[in-house]
Amino acid sequence: xxxxxxxxxxxxxxxxxxxxxxxxxxxxxxxxxxxxxxxxxxxxxxxxxxxxxxxxxxxxxxxxxxxxxxxxxxxxxxxxxxxxxxxxxxxxxxxxxxxxxxxxxxxxxxxxxxxxxxxxxxxxxxxxxxxxxxxxxxxxxxxxxxxxxxxxxxxxxxxxxxxxxxxxxxxxxxxxxxxxxxxxxxxxxxxxxxxxxxxxxxxxxxxxxxxxxxxxxxxxxxxxxxxxxxxxxxxxxxxxxxxxxxxxxxxxxxxxxxxxxxxxxxxxxxxxxxxxxxxxxxxxxxxxxxxxxxxxxxxxxxxxxxxxxxxxxxxxxxxxxxxxxxxxxxxxxxxxxxxxxxxxxxxxxxxxxxxxxxxxxxxxxxxxxxxxxxxxxxxxxxxxxxxxxxxxxxxxxxxxxxxxxxxxxxxxxxxxxxxxxxxxxxxxxxxxxxxxxxxxxxxxxxxxxxxxxxxxxxxxxxxxxxxxxxxxxxxxxxxxxxxxxxxxxxxxxxxxxxxxxxxxxxxxxxxxxxxxxxxxxxxxxxxxxxxxxxxxxxxxxx
Amino acid sequence: xxxxxxxxxxxxxxxxxxxxxxxxxxxxxxxxxxxxxxxxxxxxxxxxxxxxxxxxxxxxxxxxxxxxxxxxxxxxxxxxxxxxxxxxxxxxxxxxxxxxxxxxxxxxxxxxxxxxxxxxxxxxxxxxxxxxxxxxxxxxxxxxxxxxxxxxxxxxxxxxxxxxxxxxxxxxxxxxxxxxxxxxxxxxxxxxxxxxxxxxxxxxxxxxxxxxxxxxxxxxxxxxxxxxxxxxxxxxxxxxxxxxxxxxxxxxxxxxxxxxxxxxxxxxxxxxxxxxxxxxxxxxxxxxxxxxxxxxxxxxxxxxxxxxxxxxxxxxxxxxxxxxxxxx
Numbered sequence: 001x002x003x004x005x006x007x008x009x010x011x012x013x014x015x016x017x018x019x020x021x022x023x024x025x026x027x028x029x030x031x032x033x034x035x036x037x038x039x040x041x042x043x044x045x046x047x048x049x050x051x052x053x054x055x056x057x058x059x060x061x062x063x064x065x066x067x068x069x070x071x072x073x074x075x076x077x078x079x080x081x082x083x084x085x086x087x088x089x090x091x092x093x094x095x096x097x098x099x100x101x102x103x104x105x106x107x108x109x110x111x112x113x114x115x116x117x118x119x120x121x122x123x124x125x126x127x128x129x130x131x132x133x134x135x136x137x138x139x140x141x142x143x144x145x146x147x148x149x150x151x152x153x154x155x156x157x158x159x160x161x162x163x164x165x166x167x168x169x170x171x172x173x174x175x176x177x178x179x180x181x182x183x184x185x186x187x188x189x190x191x192x193x194x195x196x197x198x199x200x201x202x203x204x205x206x207x208x209x210x211x212x213x214x215x216x217x218x219x220x221x222x223x224x225x226x227x228x229x230x231x232x233x234x235x236x237x238x239x240x241x242x243x244x245x246x247x248x249x250x251x252x253x254x255x256x257x258x259x260x261x262x263x264x265x266x267x268x269x270x271x272x273x274x275x276x277x278x279x280x281x282x283x284x285x286x287x288x289x290x291x292x293x294x295x296x297x298x299x300x301x302x303x304x305x306x307x308x309x310x311x312x313x314x315x316x317x318x319x320x321x322x323x324x325x326x327x328x329x330x331x332x333x334x335x336x337x338x339x340x341x342x343x344x345x346x347x348x349x350x351x352x353x354x355x356x357x358x359x360x361x362x363x364x365x366x367x368x369x370x371x372x373x374x375x376x377x378x379x380x381x382x383x384x385x386x387x388x389x390x391x392x393x394x395x396x397x398x399x400x401x402x403x404x405x406x407x408x409x410x411x412x413x414x415x416x417x418x419x420x421x422x423x424x425x426x427x428x429x430x431x432x433x434x435x436x437x438x439x440x441x442x443x444x445x446x447x448x449x450x451x452x453x454x455x456x457x458x459x460x461x462x463x464x465x466x467x468x469x470x471x472x473x474x475x476x477x478x479x480x481x482x483x484x485x486x487x488x489x490x491x492x493x494x495x496x497x498x499x500x501x502x503x504x505x506x507x508x509x510x511x512x513x514x515x516x517x518x519x520x521x522x523x524x525x526x527x528x529x530x531x532x533x534x535x536x537x538x539x540x541x542x
Numbered sequence: 543x544x545x546x547x548x549x550x551x552x553x554x555x556x557x558x559x560x561x562x563x564x565x566x567x568x569x570x571x572x573x574x575x576x577x578x579x580x581x582x583x584x585x586x587x588x589x590x591x592x593x594x595x596x597x598x599x600x601x602x603x604x605x606x607x608x609x610x611x612x613x614x615x616x617x618x619x620x621x622x623x624x625x626x627x628x629x630x631x632x633x634x635x636x637x638x639x640x641x642x643x644x645x646x647x648x649x650x651x652x653x654x655x656x657x658x659x660x661x662x663x664x665x666x667x668x669x670x671x672x673x674x675x676x677x678x679x680x681x682x683x684x685x686x687x688x689x690x691x692x693x694x695x696x697x698x699x700x701x702x703x704x705x706x707x708x709x710x711x712x713x714x715x716x717x718x719x720x721x722x723x724x725x726x727x728x729x730x731x732x733x734x735x736x737x738x739x740x741x742x743x744x745x746x747x748x749x750x751x752x753x754x755x756x757x758x759x760x761x762x763x764x765x766x767x768x769x770x771x772x773x774x775x776x777x778x779x780x781x782x783x784x785x786x787x788x789x790x791x792x793x794x795x796x797x798x799x800x801x802x803x804x805x806x807x808x809x810x811x812x813x814x815x816x817x818x819x820x821x822x823x824x825x826x827x828x829x830x831x832x833x834x835x836x837x838x839x840x841x842x843x844x845x846x847x848x849x850x851x852x853x854x855x856x857x858x859x860x861x862x863x864x865x866x867x868x869x870x
Contacts, residue, residue: 159616159618161614161615161616161617161618162618162620164577164579164605164612164614164618165612165614165618165679166620166631166635167578167579167604167605167606168577168578168579168605168606168608168610168611168612168689169606169611169612169631169632169635169679169680169683170606170632170635170636170683171606171631171635172604172606173604175606175635176606179631180620183620183622183623184620184621184622186622281604
C-alpha cells in the first residue's frame with residue numbers, strides 16, 4: 001500500500017516538473033496568451049526579444065556573472081577543501097561550519113550583506129560601484145560552499161593509498177597534490193563546475209540588489225522587470241526569456257549527467273578501503289598561506305558581510321555615524337502584516353520540509369527499487385530535472401500552472417507554495433536520501449520479507465528506523481531551505497501568504513532598507529542556529 | 543592507545559620478510575611507520591645504514607626520500623594515468639632522463655608480461671593485471687626495499703594461488719628485499735624467508751616458516767593453525783605433568799609454566815579409544831578420507847581427526863599423542 005502511494009507521489013511530482021517546463025516553452029512560441037487556452041505557433045516574440053539590445057546585453061552580463069562565479073567558487077572550494085581535508089593545518093577544520101554557512105543564506109540577503117559591508121556607502125567602502133565582473137566575483141564567493149561540499153566529498157572518498165604510493169615513489173607533498181590529488185578530484189571538480197555554471201545562469205538575488213540600480217540586467221532580472229517595461233501582456237515575452245534560460249540550464253544538466261556517468265566508470269578503483277584520515281605534511285609557508293586564505297574567506301566573505309547586515313539593522317545611518325536603535329525590530333513586531341510574514345515563512349517551511357521528506361524518500365525508493373526499469377529511469381531523470389528550473393522561472397511556471405489548470409485552488413496558498421518548494425528541491429533532497437538509502441543492504445529487506453513482513457511493514461519497521469537520523473537531518477535541512485527561499489515566492493505568494501524572502505524582494509522597490517536589514521538579520525540568525533543544530537546532530541555537507 | 547609497541551626486528555638484504563597477524567594487530571601500522579606514512583611516538587628506524595627516523599634526535603625522513611617501493615592493498619593505480627605513466631611515475635620523480643625511463647618501463651613490462659597493457663588505463667584492466675602493474679610500478683625503481691601491504695587480498699582464491707607463486711619467483715629472481723604484510727599465515731609461510739608474528743601491537747615471535755609452524759607454544763599462533771587450546775592445571779612443571787579434566791597427562795613444557803596453564807594439541811593428536819580422559823562426542827562429520835569429531839572435554843569444545851568410528855552422543859576415552867603447555 002505505502003509503496004503504491006510512494007510510486008504515485010513520484011509519478012505525479014515528475015509529471016508536474018515536466019508540465020512546468022512544457023508550459024514555459026508553450027507560452028514562448030504561442031502568439032496567444034495562455035489564459036485564452038488557444039495555441040497559435042509564432043516565433044515573432046522570440047525573434048523580437050532575441051534581436052533586442054537589452055536581451056543581448058543581459059545575456060552577455062549573465063555569461064560574465066556565471067563564468068566568474070564558477071571560476072572563483074570552484075577555485076575557492078578546492079583550496080579550502082584541500083586546506084581542511086588534506087593538508088595538515090591545525091585548527092583550520094574547526095572553521096568548517098563558517099565555510100558552509102553562506103550556503104544557507106539567500107543570495108538576495110547576500111546582495112545587501114556585500115553592499116552594507118563593502119559598498120559605496122558601506123561600513124568599509126572598498127567598492128565604488130558594481131558591474132557584472134564585480135558581481136560575478138561576489139557570486140563566486142557566496143558559492144564557495146557548494147563547490148567545497150562536492151570537492152570535500154571527492155577527497156574523503158578517495159583511496160588515499162593513491163597519494164601514499166606517489167609519496168613513497170618519490171613525489172614530495174606538493175608534487176603529490178598536483179600530480180595525484182587534484183587530477184583524482186576531476187569528477188568532483190567537473191560536478192562543481194557544472195553546478196556553479198547552472199547556479200550562475202539562474203542567479204537572481206545578487207544581480208537584483210547590486211546590478212539593477214546600476215542599470216545592468218542579467219537574464220533573470222531582465223525577465224523580472226518585463227511587466228514594468230511591457231505592461232500590456234508581458235507573459236509571452238517573459239516566457240521567451242524563461243525558455244532561453246531553461247534551454248541553457250537543461251543543456252547543462254544533461255552535460256552534467258553525461259560527464260558524471262563517464263567519469264564514474266573511469267575513477268572507481270578496485271576494492272577501496274579507507275583507514276581513518278590521511279593528512280599531508282606540507283612546508284610551513286604553504287600551511288601559512290592556506291590558513292590565511294581560509295581565514296580571509298571566513299572573516300572577509302562571511303563574518304564581515306553578515307555582521308554588516310546586523311549592524312545596519314540597528315543603525316539607521318541617519319544623522320551619519322553610528323547611532324543604535326531597535327526601531328526596525330519594533331516595527332516588525334508591532335505590525336500585524338510583518339508578524340504574518342514571519343509565521344507564514346515558518347509555516348510554509350514546515351509543510352515543505354514534511355512534504356519534501358516524504359517525496360524524496362519516495363523518489364529514492366523508486367529510483368533504487370522501483371518496479372520497472374523504465375519507472376526507475378523516469379524517476380531518476382525527473383528528480384534531476386528541477387535543478388534546471390531557475391527559482392524565478394519556476395515561480396512563474398508554477399503561477400501559470402495554478403492559473404490555467406484545475407490546480408487553481410492551490411494558487412496563493414501556503415500549500416501551493418510548499419508544494420512548489422518540494423518539487424523544486426527534489427534534485428538536492430533526493431541525493432540527500434539516496435546516499436543513506438544505498439547504504440542499507442538489500443539483504444536486510446530480503447530477510448524481513450522472507451520472515452513474513454509485507455513491503456509496507458518492511459518500510460515501516462526496517463527502513464524508516466534505520467533512516468531515522470538521516471530523515472531528521474534532511475527534514476531540518478529542507479526547513480532551512482524553506483526559510484531561505486526568496487525567488488519562488490516572488491510569483492507564488494501574495495497578500496496574506498507573503499513570506500520573508502519575497503517581502504525582501506518587494507521592499508527593494510519601495511526602499512525599506514532598514515526593514516530589509518532587520519528581516520534579513522532574523523533569517524540569518526534562524527538559519528545559522530538551525531545550521532549549528534544539524535551540524536551537531538551529525539550532518540556533513542558531503 | 544598504542545597500535546604498536548616494542549617492535550624490534552632486522553631485515554636482511556634479499557630477504558622476503560613477512561609480518562603476519564590478525565586484523566588490528568598493528569602490522570599495517572608498523573609497515574606505514576617504516577614507509578614514513580605514519581610517525582611513531584618513539585624509536586629508531588635505520589635502513590641501509592641511514593637513519594630514517596629517530597625520535598630522540600628528531601630525524602624523520604619524508605616518504606619520498608626513503609627510496610622505497612610500495613604496493614598497497616588496493617594497488618592504488620592512478621586512474622587518470624595510462625599504465626605506462628603509472629609505472630614511469632617514480633622514475634620521473636627521480637628525474638631519470640625520458641629515454642632511459644621509457645626503456646626501463648618497457649623492460650619491466652616485458653619481464654612481467656604486461657607490455658600489451660602499457661597504453662591502457664587502469665580501469666580497462668582485470669584485477670590480476672592491475673596487481674601486476676602495481677608490482678611493476680614498484681620494481682621499476684629498483685628500490686632497496688619494497689613494502690607490500692596485503693597485495694593479494696583483492697584477488698579471488700584461484701588467482702591468489704597463482705599470484706603467490708609468480709610473486710615469489712619474481713622477487714627471488716631479482717633479489718629484491720621485501721617487507722610483506724599479510725593476515726594470511728599460509729601466504730606468509732609460502733612466500734617468506736622469515737616471518738614476524740604480531741599480536742595486539744607486539745611482535746610475539748620472529749622465525750623461519752618452519753620455525754613459526756613449530757611454535758605451538760604461542761596460543762595466538764596455535765589458534766591460527768587450528769590447534770585445540772584447553773585450560774588445565776600444571777602439577778609438576780619440571781616433568782610437564784598436568785591435570786586435564788580429572789586425568790593426568792605429560793606434555794612438553796618449554797616455558798616451565800606453573801599452576802593454571804593452557805594445553806595445546808592438534809586435532810590429529812587426539813587418539814580416540816585410548817587413554818583415560820573422558821570426552822563426549824557432540825558431532826561427527828565425514829570430510830573425506832577421515833572423520834572429524836567435535837568433542838566436549840570438561841567445559842571445552844575440541845576438534846579431533848580420526849579414522850575410528852564412534853556414535854554421536856556417546857562417551858569416549860581419549861589420549862593425546864603430543865601436547866604442549868603454554869602460559870594462560
